[in-house]
Amino acid sequence: MDNLSVEHLNGIEDLSPRDIQIIFETADRFKEVINRPIKKVPSLRDITIANVFFENSTRTKLSFELAEKRLSADVVNFSAGSSSVKKGETLVDTVNNILSMKVDMVVMRHPNPGAAKFLSERVDARVINAGDGTHEHPTQALLDSYSIREKLGTVEGKKVVIVGDILHSRVALSNIYALQKQGAEVMVCGPSTLIPKYIHELGVKVENNLKKALEWCDVANMLRIQLERQDIQYFPSLREYTMLYGLDKELLNSLSKEIIVMHPGPINRGVEITSDVADSKQSIILNQVENGVAIRMAVIYLLAAKVER
Amino acid sequence: MKTQVILNERQFDLTLQRLCRQLIENHNDFSDTILIGLQPRGLSVLNRIKTLTESILGHPIQCGSLDITFHRDDFRRRATPLIPSVTNIDFSLENKNVVLLDDVLYTGRTIRAGLDAMLAYGRPNKVELLTFIDRRFKRHLPIQADYVGKTVDSLVSERVSVEWKEIEGTDKVILYTPENDG
Secondary structure, three states: OOOOOOOEOOOOHHHHHHHHHHHHHHHHHHHHHHOOOOOOOOOOOEEEEEEEEEOOOOOHHHHHHHHHHHHOOOOEEEEEEHHHHHOOOHHHHHHHHHHHOOOOEEEEOOOOHHHOOOOOEEEEEEEEEEEOOOOOOOOHHHHHHHHHHHHHHOOOOOOOEEEOOOOOOOHHHHHHHHHOOOOOOOEEEEHHHHHOHHHHHHHEEEEOOHHHHHOOOOOOEEOOOOOHHOOOOOOHHHHHHHHOOOHHHHHHHHHOOOOOEEOOOOOOEOOEOOHHHHOOOOOOHHHHHHHHHHHHHHHOOOOOOOOOO | OOOEEEOHHHHHHHHHHHHHHHHHHHOOOOEEEEEEEEEEOOHHHHHHHHHHHHHHHHHOOOOEOOHHHHOOOOOOOOOOOOOOOOEEEEOOOOOOOEEEEEEEEOHHHHHHHHHHHHHHHHHOOOEEEEEEEEEHOOOOOOOOOEEEEEEOOOOOOEEEEEEEOOOOOOOEEEEEEEEHHH
């Protein structure tokens, strides 16, 4: 039986290239399922999944919930804002309480890096990391690579630049791991203050000039400035950031080749990317959202196979 | 392991020819009929039946393939294939006459899952089942085929294998019997 080498999805770092391939092949079939007149299969009828979100999320939570429901799993939702966490309960206690209600899988978003791994070592359920602080956001990186594969046929040998707030971005780190495991070349681009000091040790190129980075790449993944994670000021003003690192139609048209533009959302229109670029035919932002459901169905389906009866 | 050829190449061809004519007898010009092969091995039956039927009728017939992985009743119970095959049904089955095709009918569980999977594409007027080989004594569910290539009485320990020119090099059906079962 061909299945993932991992018991939980804590991060892309733990996955093998074959794991990524299995997830993509399974997602191909789920993509067909979600385009059927009846977009639902009964595979996970006996599985209950808790979506535990200690941090705000719109599209990731919606995407996971949709994926779970299209697999016929039972879904319970938990948001930290309206829970006992505010009354001083620890993470393990909160989750163990949920698990006592016979939950088989936990999809968790948490502001602390490593929270998913911590949980997976302590509770008797499959854990899927839906973002842990500035560490990893594995399903986002999988759907990003999957969207590149869909658009360009393969990820291997492609040049991808990740632009923006690399320092605070879990999407950047997961993408670097995912792209490299599939044989792509990765560059990060942004102001020096937002590029981690030792990032070159991951084998990525570093570029501070956006135009040069875009001339080099096949795909540009534009990240949002994570103001909520920035405790100090990393650049003089948002306006200056936009002037130097914002992607507009003029810059896109000035390039010597046609590149693909991605964004993990939520978009700050007019900051990292202008509306005419976000809505252009080179943008695959909405494909990313659609593929997100298929990728999450694949991950949940493959990990559910490891839930003991 | 003892082997016994149940159908040789000539018998294999005659059986396919007969099945096509039986289908044509019931479905006339196939205007409201769709043939659906169950992945993976039902696809070989489908391709052969489709080619032969089209050559007899002189016009194309509508066909599709259906994967039942997500509808199996043994998910997490045994080492079943997790990675699904392609489903290719880009039309509605609403009010159509559907014929499901598979190579070997054994427990009936694949067909049960196939009937379930098929409903995502509409409510057919009628559903029939064509199987190339029917191992009739090991059914787990009350499912019978409407068109049978060859009925085989076999023990649980035995294995029936349908081999196709396109995949294995020759058309034949073989029965494998373990030595100690006599």
